[in-house]
Amino acid sequence: MGRMSVIEAPEATTPQEATVRDRADVARQVRLVVTFGLSTAILVYFALAIEDPQVTYILGERVTQEFRPKDLTTTWVSWLAIATSLVALVLAALDRYPRRGAGLALALLVGVMFYLGFLMWAYTDQAGAFQAAIANPIPGTMRIATPLVLGALAGCLCERAGVINIAIEGQFLAGAFFASVFSSIAFTSLAFIPLALVAPFGLLGGVLAGVGVAAMLGLFALRYQVNQVVLGVVLVAFASGLTSFLLGQIPGDRKATFNNPMILDEIRIPVLADIPLLGQALFEQTILVYLMFASVAFVTFLLFETRWGLRVRSVGEHPKAADTVGIKVNRVRWQAVLLGGVFAGLGGAYYTVGSTGAFDREVSAGTGFIALAAVIMGRWHPIGATFAAVFFGFMWNLQNQLSFVDKLPGELLGAAPYLATIIAVAGFVGRVRPPAADGEPYVKS
Amino acid sequence: MSDPTTTEKPVAPEPERPARSRAASSMQSWLPTVKDSVAAIVLALLVGAVLIMFSTPRVIESLSYFFSYPWDFFKFSGIAVFDGYSALVRGSVGSGSSLVRTIERAAPLICAGLGVTLAFRAGMFNIGAQGQMILGAVAAGYIGFHYDLPVGLHLLLALAGAIVLGGLWGGIAGFLKARTGAHEVITTIMLNYVGRFVILFFLGKETFQRPNSDNLLSPPVNDSATFPAVFGLHLGVLLAIVAALGIWWLLERSTWGFEIRAVGANPQAARTAGMSVSRVYITAMVVAGMLSGLAVSMMVLGRQDPLTDQIAGSVGFDAITVALLGRATPLGTVLAGLLFGALSAGGLTMQAAAGVPPELAQVLQALIVLFVAAPALVRGLFRLRGDGQAVGVEAKGWGG
Numbered sequence A: 001m002g003r004m005s006v007i008e009a010p011e012a013t014t015p016q017e018a019t020v021r022d023r024a025d026v027a028r029q030v031r032l033v034v035t036f037g038l039s040t041a042i043l044v045y046f047a048l049a050i051e052d053p054q055v056t057y058i059l060g061e062r063v064t065q066e067f068r069p070k071d072l073t074t075t076w077v078s079w080l081a082i083a084t085s086l087v088a089l090v091l092a093a094l095d096r097y098p099r100r101g102a103g104l105a106l107a108l109l110v111g112v113m114f115y116l117g118f119l120m121w122a123y124t125d126q127a128g129a130f131q132a133a134i135a136n137p138i139p140g141t142m143r144i145a146t147p148l149v150l151g152a153l154a155g156c157l158c159e160r161a162g163v164i165n166i167a168i169e170g171q172f173l174a175g176a177f178f179a180s181v182f183s184s185i186a187f188t189s190l191a192f193i194p195l196a197l198v199a200p201f202g203l204l205g206g207v208l209a210g211v212g213v214a215a216m217l218g219l220f221a222l223r224y225q226v227n228q229v230v231l232g233v234v235l236v237a238f239a240s241g242l243t244s245f246l247l248g249q250i251p252g253d254r255k256a257t258f259n260n261p262m263i264l265d266e267i268r269i270p271v272l273a274d275i276p277l278l279g280q281a282l283f284e285q286t287i288l289v290y291l292m293f294a295s296v297a298f299v300t301f302l303l304f305e306t307r308w309g310l311r312v313r314s315v316g317e318h319p320k321a322a323d324t325v326g327i328k329v330n331r332v333r334w335q336a337v338l339l340g341g342v343f344a345g346l347g348g349a350y351y352t353v354g355s356t357g358a359f360d361r362e363v364s365a366g367t368g369f370i371a372l373a374a375v376i377m378g379r380w381h382p383i384g385a386t387f388a389a390v391f392f393g394f395m396w397n398l399q400n401q402l403s404f405v406d407k408l409p410g411e412l413l414g415a416a417p418y419l420a421t422i423i424a425v426a427g428f429v430g431r432v433r434p435p436a437a438d439g440e441p442y443v444k445s
Numbered sequence B: 001m002s003d004p005t006t007t008e009k010p011v012a013p014e015p016e017r018p019a020r021s022r023a024a025s026s027m028q029s030w031l032p033t034v035k036d037s038v039a040a041i042v043l044a045l046l047v048g049a050v051l052i053m054f055s056t057p058r059v060i061e062s063l064s065y066f067f068s069y070p071w072d073f074f075k076f077s078g079i080a081v082f083d084g085y086s087a088l089v090r091g092s093v094g095s096g097s098s099l100v101r102t103i104e105r106a107a108p109l110i111c112a113g114l115g116v117t118l119a120f121r122a123g124m125f126n127i128g129a130q131g132q133m134i135l136g137a138v139a140a141g142y143i144g145f146h147y148d149l150p151v152g153l154h155l156l157l158a159l160a161g162a163i164v165l166g167g168l169w170g171g172i173a174g175f176l177k178a179r180t181g182a183h184e185v186i187t188t189i190m191l192n193y194v195g196r197f198v199i200l201f202f203l204g205k206e207t208f209q210r211p212n213s214d215n216l217l218s219p220p221v222n223d224s225a226t227f228p229a230v231f232g233l234h235l236g237v238l239l240a241i242v243a244a245l246g247i248w249w250l251l252e253r254s255t256w257g258f259e260i261r262a263v264g265a266n267p268q269a270a271r272t273a274g275m276s277v278s279r280v281y282i283t284a285m286v287v288a289g290m291l292s293g294l295a296v297s298m299m300v301l302g303r304q305d306p307l308t309d310q311i312a313g314s315v316g317f318d319a320i321t322v323a324l325l326g327r328a329t330p331l332g333t334v335l336a337g338l339l340f341g342a343l344s345a346g347g348l349t350m351q352a353a354a355g356v357p358p359e360l361a362q363v364l365q366a367l368i369v370l371f372v373a374a375p376a377l378v379r380g381l382f383r384l385r386g387d388g389q390a391v392g393v394e395a396k397g398w399g400g
Helices: A023-049 A075-093 A100-123 A138-160 A168-188 A195-223 A228-249 A252-258 A279-283 A287-305 A307-317 A319-324 A329-350 A367-377 A382-402 A410-429 B016-054 B057-064 B070-094 B096-121 B129-146 B151-180 B184-203 B236-253 B255-265 B267-272 B277-302 B315-325 B330-354 B359-373 B375-382
Strands: A054-057 A070-073 A266-268 A284-286
Touching (some): A023 A075, A070 A075, A075 A100, A138 A168, A138 A195, A138 A279, A138 A284, A138 A287, A138 A307, A138 A329, A168 A252, A195 A228, A228 B315, A228 B359, A284 A287, A287 A307, A287 A382, A307 A319, A307 A329, A319 A329, A367 A382, A382 A410, A410 B151, A410 B184, B016 B070, B016 B359, B057 B070, B070 B096, B096 B236, B096 B255, B096 B277, B096 B315, B096 B330, B129 B184, B129 B277, B129 B315, B151 B184, B151 B277, B236 B255, B236 B277, B236 B330, B255 B267, B255 B277, B267 B277, B277 B315, B330 B359, B359 B375
Antiparallel strands (some): A054 A070
16 A cells, blocks of 8 residues: 555656656556556456346445445446546556655545445345345444554554564463453452453453553563563464463353453443444444553654653664753653553553453464554554554454455455455555664663 | 674685584583583483472362372372483483484474575574475475385485475575565465475365375375385485484585685675675575475385375474574584484373373473573573673674
């Protein structure tokens, strides 16, 4: 997505010198033409392959009394998608493709239209008796993206301060386990905690566990200067082993006491939740999703608008310079790592109190590594990482929704989010630059 | 990370000098490393002992009357810890069959670990052993059970299939990094997942389906495609030793190995010195993938494991830990692989004989690596004297 990866040639700023094109410009044009050419060709195939252009759709996430399936003739959608893609292709071929914001917006538009064109093809001509309806993808996307975004925020905070955090998966696992335990214990000791707070109390457990793993990360990375890549891998293995071990220690008859959490309720915000298409996705979610939105804003503000954020970024880029002006390098790094632990722990809590309930071995199933990939894809920026994580959530959700439709083999669908990431990273994100001092312990000389 | 001034001056290719100075200092640097490692293992076992104590119901019960009769607590704890660790030793090196199991488990770890090591030396973090192993397994399994070929040839072809396909899968990540700059951490993680769906796709096919089974499970390979066995130990494990020697020679004695180390140390300087950084990235990842393919061939062709989507188990990820524990050197990887193999084999016996949860072996592995990587901590606790400088893995940071 990020067209900013192309180095902007300084010549292109004035009209008469715009004819001077360096290799980066040519490469950009070739890439755009190939991308839009492919998307147009695929869309034409989709449009022509449709035999019976009738689908049903709902604006909600699933069919309910409120959301009855409505009929839709797909032909105009398919051809509109082709037209959009074609316009972008022509612009790119004539080297008139807009740069910066406008270019990004056009690329996004083509992406959305491609998605719609693909949906039309996927949902028409269904073989079975049951005809699946096109459903709103946004609520599911938001739910799936929540832990990824939170994990990616933790990664951003740590790595902007110069501490590599591969242990997000470990923080997820620990957070998930202790969220479940805390919520379960809170339920059995209802005398002290009101019922409505039992599930949110689990979040506290998740946060504490996330901070706990972060403290180990900080201790070994900052105090004992362990290689941080090694450390991250080890902490994941440690957290995975420890949570499985502790889970095995809960006797069968005590499962209800220790591993039977209450699940967070969805909170509906009265007026906003009625906005069509987006309302349900954004304003009828659990408190964890709202916390995720708040966290993105909070971390972005913290990193880029506050004095502390400037310090974090400076110890991540050039700790020596930061030290010279009197910033306590390791103290700032400690603060960033521990604060990151809060978000990663919240993300972990999603896997128990936020979704399915009881903890199981490896409940987060490697999503911590996906969050790590989102950090890198988002170029160590909280907003970029958030978009990368949402992109993942979207692809996963698409895979869930399309599993009801037999157009594509299940394995291809399953692999699609990962293939899409590889294509996105290789084709558009390209070379990324981590914070200059990422992973380097600072020793005052 | 890289000082801009270093990019100006080319690295003088003098492989002789560092080699000699390392030989000279090896006596001084070797002993503290061993001492630290042993101390780290002891410390990890101590923490493990505490976990064993608290996973034994009798010990927990004796805590309730600790203040009236503390002796019970210590007695039961002692018994539990002794039972657990003696079972660990018995299960790993105690008898011929347990020794066989240790080596059989260590060999794939060593091979896959060597792949991670090699990529590390080239400045890349290869998390993709898992996916490379899965693809290798598909090739080895398919050739192994689908064709009927003469004894020696069948084995060779299946082995070659595993190595080639593993190498290709690894090469994708290297190619993408070299050509587009896509970060290998992302691509290898994603390729692991894609690999899982690739094997699921094949397992859904008629050819791969074991007769009379509803599970996604392939038949085991034919006997003509298995490694010959001596005393119950398949001889594929010898290939792990050969691979370790080969990688050592490649890294320390060959021009290509010198290029790998140069690129790993400083890609800009290596480029300035006229090396093709792209080629090093691609070839290093291809060879890393080939080693993963070799690793999984020991499971498919050696132990005759049937193909499932879990064929690689946790070996792909443990390989990273093994390589890191071995400080990204071939010898270290072999030793670390043997240690992990022993812990994993002994962990089974510990569960069967002493009722210790199997996850304890995993916790022990993690703790050992953690303490080995933190010499300052271990030295502080054991009052060991050290040279004050940590020996780290070469690849620092993201290597971007």
